[in-house]
Amino acid sequence: MQDLISFFEESHFTDTHQASSYEPLQWGANIITGDWSDADIVLVGCGEWRGGDMKAAYSNSPDAVREELYKMYYWHNAIKIADAGNIQQGATLDDTRAALLTVLQEIHDAGKIALIIGGSHDLTLQQYEVFKKREQLAVASVADMLIDLDEAEGITPNSFLMDMLTGTPNFISHYNHIAFQSYYAHPHMLETLDKLRFDFFRLGKVREHIEDMEPVLRTSNLFSFDISAVRWCDAPSNIKGSPNGLTGEEACLLTRYAGMSESLTSIGIYGYDDNDDTHGMTARLISQMIWYFVDGCLVRKTEAKLTEREEFIVFNVTFTDNDTTFLKSKRTNRWWMKLPDQSFVPCSYNDYLVASADQIPERWLREQERLA
Secondary structure (H helix, E strand, O other): OHHHHHHEOOOOHHHOOOHHHOOOOEHHHOOEEOOOOOOOEEEEEOOOOOOOOOOOOOOOHHHHHHHHHOOOEOOOOOOOEEEEEEEOOOOOHHHHHHHHHHHHHHHHHOOOEEEEEOOOHHHHHHHHHHHHHOOOOEEEEEEOOOOOOOOOOOOOOOOHHHHHHHOOOOOEEEEEEEEEOHHHOOHHHHHHHHHOOOEEEEHHHHHHOHHHHHHHHHOOOEEEEEHHHEOOOOOOOOOOOOOOOEOHHHHHHHHHHHHHOOOOOEEEEEOOOHHHOHHHHHHHHHHHHHHHHHHHHHHHOOOOOOOOHHHEEEEEEEEOOEEEEEEEEOOOOOEEEEOOOOOEEEEOHHHHHHHHOOOOOHHHHHHHHHHO
16 A cells, blocks of 8 residues: 555545544444455545546545445444545546556555546546456446447547457457436447347336346456446436436445355446536445445345355256256345256346246346356
């Protein structure tokens, strides 16, 4: 951590918000500052917006979220959280991105979970670059009302996915897009994602069966959440957002699912500008999303390994001449499904119901396509 000090702003949120000003069970009295070697989760702020507008000022949004987060009550004593502070704005946009990447690499190599409060959505690339630099394959999931595959010069919040998904060498083994809104998505973008055998879930489907997003996030290594995925009335800072979108409760549920994933090593929440936040409501929502992410991390610590079969209920099912096995965890009620190659993949209770009705679960088909 000492070697990273030059990448952070000298002033830390806690300089003006002492731990003594909080009640003993609030986050502000329990969060670790300075040395994060004993932490499970490391919080990093980055208010960089020049990816979308080169004239944009560095944002105070991460501290606006901290203002609400530190007031919350700390229910998760088994999870240790550190706040590393805010990345210092570089002389250029690339300087800020390089500093963020260096910090995220250190957190990754230390076996910690990075939690980033942005900043514009293109900073997601720094989450991915951690895997690219280490030449490790990654499953990436993004929640966003838009599919940021525009063609543009340079990397912007509306085009960064083009670089992440098509750049070479490429280390994206799979990509999931959650809660896009069809009327803002070019049909050819969906065709491209489908040809690459990536998965995309429109807003209506996510809201109808949001529990099906848990197995999607369970396999993810990184999760990026653009606050535009939340409807405007639940996130008033979304002045360029939509009257439709996820509710605040659904956004919290998705981050909880992400926290439950044993594979996930970083989560970023982007697109929040405190200058447009009516009564601080969006900051309050993001702080609650973070709280639920930590709540999910507590669940991941309790899950049994698949080899511990006594910890699972086994269901043998035959559908359309396919014999398979479903496992349900006695500890967390999560489900797994056995594929013909004998491997188990995360699934949902709905997949089990579909198979029990002698139909082929869509998740089973998609997994088979990717194995072909």
